[in-house]
Amino acid sequence: MDRVKAKKHLGQHFLKDENIAKDIADTLTLQGYGTVLEIGPGMGVLTKYLLEKPVETWVIEIDTESVEYLSAHYLKLNGRILSEDFLKYDLRKSFGEEQLAIAGNFPYNISTQIVFRVLEVRHRIPEFAGMFQKEVAERICEKKGSKTYGILSVLVQAFYDAEYLFTVPEHVFDPPPKVKSGVLRLRRKENFILPCDERLFFTVVKTAFNQRRKTLRNSLKTFNLSDNLKEDSIFDLRPEQLSTEDFIALTQKIAANGV
DSSP states (O other), X not given: OOOOOOOGGGTOOEEOOHHHHHHHHTTOOOOSOSEEEEEOOTTTTTHHHHTTSSSXXXXXXXXXXXXXXXXXXXXXXXXXXXXXXXXXXXXXXXHTTXXXXXXXXXXXXXXXXXXXXXXXXXXXXXXXXXXXXXXXXXXXXXXXXXXXXXXHHHHHHHHEEEEEEEEEOGGGEESOOSSOEEEEEXXXXXXXXXXXXXXXXXXXXXXXXXTTTSXXXXXXXXXXXXHHHHTSGGGGSOGGGOOHHHHHHHHHHHHHTTO
């Protein structure tokens, strides 16, 4: 097999620029882990540069044609190709409780789901780096006050330091996507245990942004907050005006109110 045919239903756009592939591999700091798991390696343009790193590289790929190609062309991956769906795969099966980094040129159609999955297993992912649709990468790294700042921004930045690193043009892919791409790096915070009820925190953030044009006093009505608490000035604000730390403080106040 000389190459893999890109499949639209899997959101495949194969990167063909070797320099960009190397630059993405070089975004990894290699600190705090000895294993990298690449999601959706396709034909291995990024994989080859990850294999040069002083860490153990694994790949997880749902496309059986890509798995066949990788098995034939990257003998160093022998025993380290997972023919699985990352969104459903239990990482403990292959890695136990080991710390590992996640990397990849992520399929646009499931990139947000990949981020939420990483957040679910954040206790074992100290670093996460790779390529997204540009606007998604920007949203993840955005700070408060912006129209693109939202649920993804707050939830990711509660646990990770997010950096937007560089933009990738459309023409370096086969087939070329209709949008630009952006490469980011997330480094897990030293203290990533929130000083509040984490489940309530997620609920507060999602509820607030689901009605982002309203003030918190109106968007959080379903929490049945006391009149006394609603007098707090934080409820005069809209969700995009709150930093991650503000949302943590808000969650603490709501919890103390007996929710």
